[in-house]
Amino acid sequence: MQLSARSFIRRCLAWILPAIALAPMPSSAQTATAEQVTAALAKLEQLAGAAVADGSVPALAIGVVHDDKIVFLKGFGVREAGKPEKVDADTVFQIASMSKPISATVVAALVSDGIVSWDSKISDLDPAFRLADPYPTGELNVRDLFSHRSGLPGTAGDDLEEIGYDRAEILRRLRFVSPSSSFRAGYSYSNFGLTEGATAAAIPTGKPWEAVAEEKLYRPLGMASTSSRHADFVSHANRAALHIKADGAWAARVERQPDAQAPAGGVSSTVRDLAQWLRLELANGSHDGRQLIAATALDQTHIPLMARGSNPVSGGQSFYGLGWNVEFGRHGLSWGHAGAFSVGARSLVTLFPKRQLGIVILANAFPTGVPEGLSDSFADLVFDGKVAKDWVKDWNSIYAGLFGPAVAAAKATYATPPSPATPALSGEAYAGRYANDFVGEATVAATGDGLVLKLGPDGAKSYPLRHFDRDLFLSFSSPELPDMPSAVSFVIGPAGKATSVTIEALDGNGLGTLRRMAD
Template identity: 75%
Template sequence: MRLDRNLCHWRIWAFFAVVVLWPHAAAADTITPERITAAMSKLEALAEGAVADGAVPGLAIGIVHGDEVIFLKGFGHCDAGKPEAVDADTVFQIASLSKPVSATVVAALVSDGIVSWDSKVADLDPAFRLAEPYPTSELTVRDLFSHRSGLPGTAGDDLEDIGYDRAEILHRLRFVPPSSSFRAGYSYSNFGLTEGAIAAVKQTGKSWEDAAEEKLYRRLGMASTSSRHADFAKHANRAALHVKVDGVWAAKVRRDPDAQAPAGGVSSTARDLSQWVRLIVGNGVYDGKTLIAADALDQTHVPLMARGKNPVSGGASFYGLGWNVEFGRHGLSWGHAGAFGVGARTLVTIFPKERLGIVIIANAFPTGLPEGLSDSFADLVFEGSVEKDWIKAWDGIYASLFGPAVEAAKATYAAPPSPARPAAPASAYAGRYANDFIGDAVVVSAGDGLVLKVGPAGARSYSLTHYDGDLFLTFPDTETPDRPTGVSFVVGPDGKASAMTIGFLNDNHLGTLRRVGD
């Protein structure tokens, strides 16, 4: 069968990559229980020190070796400034760490013969469309979980931001032009992977949330884990999301990721996630029983798409099915990070040869603490000492994610031209605008200014401040509230705007809406 031949090819390639391209990785000393014990002690001290220094308000760590959870502990507080301490049962929103968890759910469906990684989405979910007919007809679950469908990475995230639900977002992906040829480019897509999961579960007749619980969470006793935000919100022992306000961690925003639940909507605990890590390092075996067939789970770790190099360690990085596959300082590892810009950081790292895994979940952004702790732990286990300050190195990476873009936007709009061109009367801009992707948008007068309303039934409102001529500014981003973006109008000879371009919805050049109705 072609699938088996391809899988064999990738296994041979991966072996070649580890043994030939990274020969030093194979030469590392065999890890010992004593070294792991010493590493855990030093990791605990690093975590305690980082929380005491204000690196994050709270975090929890689970470590698995073989079929045992050998470390499980919480540090710091659920909500900055409040007494409730994080423990192993504190529920965190795990953001994109949801992706490998969801890949495991689909692997369970594959193992049970319900679906194949190469099942065509056109057969599973005939209503789904990409922008072009050929990719639509050939698209598979494997394509969507490896981010090679051609969908631009941010496609659908913008619609989620303005209040659309999952069904509507997935429907509107058909209006998004591809960013690459089908299967030729890697573009990390929350809603592409979400569609892969939704299509895979269609045959069960269950919702994604119910199927995830049945096929994975319940089987592993992950009683505090859910793919529903409402379940997270019910827990008394839950971690708030934190961002820095004037240099101090503050719980400012709540994040409901239900629309992209398979890609970013799981909530869980260090205790529960450690059970999942046991399943992964056991290659589908848990408590001595095969819960997922090895060949179904193996495929999630085949390196399908090149991602370049790890930005700190320099190791070669690839993407499998919901998993990063890396060849670095300590050989082959599988992993995935997660982040909400409104206040979450998560990470899992697994060394399959050693059957060793670590999961770290934290309640703040930006921070590189999870990667820093994970890399430090790996150094301690494999080498006996920490090579460098990995926490500082990864903090720099995450601090750079938003900072330069925010500063560039501020600089762009630092001061209007002097003198600024006057705006037209408010009546020139007021009215209804629309396109297929964003749907309806309404501009209305409000006092001395304008308000833009977008999303279902005008769910989101943004004040518009005049900048120059027919260009206005707004501040739409809860993750970077001081970052301005432009909203520009085209005013015709009749004195009315015929079109409007919304900067914060224009990542994929779909932010221009035409006036309708008058």
């Protein structure tokens, strides 16, 4: 079955987001003097301003740390397109998957305190959690989940989040997902795998993950505007809206509530707050003269554990540590991670630990390669004194190339029904209750306007179905791609009624087929 557009976006992001540290290429000896950084910042400010002025993004916020000092904090553009409120260093952004290295820092603090170890078994911390097979279930540890080597397919659980299930129920249902690789043998970037690793590590504290993150990291660093709770994000008046392209212009049309995967993608913060976190990372767990996290616990997060294949931009080799991407690039060793919500968020952090230099860039739009382009340009300016090429243009082309053709192809598949199309059966042939262990129960109801598919807990999500051909219907369920169809197909039994339904958008891991339940 054709991959749905949203599933395709998830899989592309799963590769590109951790891979944002600079491309692996040989590098000459490099320095980062205060003079070099100051000169580079002046040009970075011009580049960022130009990116907002030409409409590449509605807004940016940038923070830079050098030699344990915050040397740059600035916002550019507006919080919401069409409104006058400006972004500044205290504007709160949703940072999506850049939450992962932050969560790794939180777990490092727990390791530092002797509450858990990176090798603590999940079966000891959270005995109710199961993978599909008993051996990895018994051996799985925190390190496995933070390095994405559990065997869980990358998108497992994301689909359940979309239809309204909470964290506990999503994590419970991961046991029904077949592995994409042998245990510890393959890399597969998993939001809910890392979420399980983080929440399990917090269990010995007797507190929820969100409280542990605040207690162990946000509060000690004075990150007063940072939270792992969506309610805290929306409570801020000075917050950035999410933007997607609509008719060629940025529009704030969609919201994203990521509490279910808070450790993997639910942090919201400001560049002022994140600069404090950068300082902590570059100082090996020390902050303002105090050793908040043992260097031995934090160092583990930066060790390359899993080879990820060729970087899609450079062709070089990329590695993943514990919540961090680790690269040996054009400008030496770097640690990095990016984040994105396909409903309108982008984020990026890149650290050069041997140069004591770090940059964080937040944007309120998707898709865009502006954060990567600006980060690469800044590194060139610091280390080479000039920008090697138009990195913003090249990174925007990468995103357009990844998503544009596939989306167009998916639209084309269902652009025109067969001529003549085979009529559908009566609504009663399809109406009924369907279920499987992973998706749960679905209801198809016949209404005066056609068929409606209801999914999620208590049928919370409703999707009108439009007939395409005989027993194939289309659902337009993606808020970021409102004209993108996804197939819903029925198999008709001898009695003239559907015996099963396959929901394409939930079938990325082969679990989208639901069987009819007895009336």
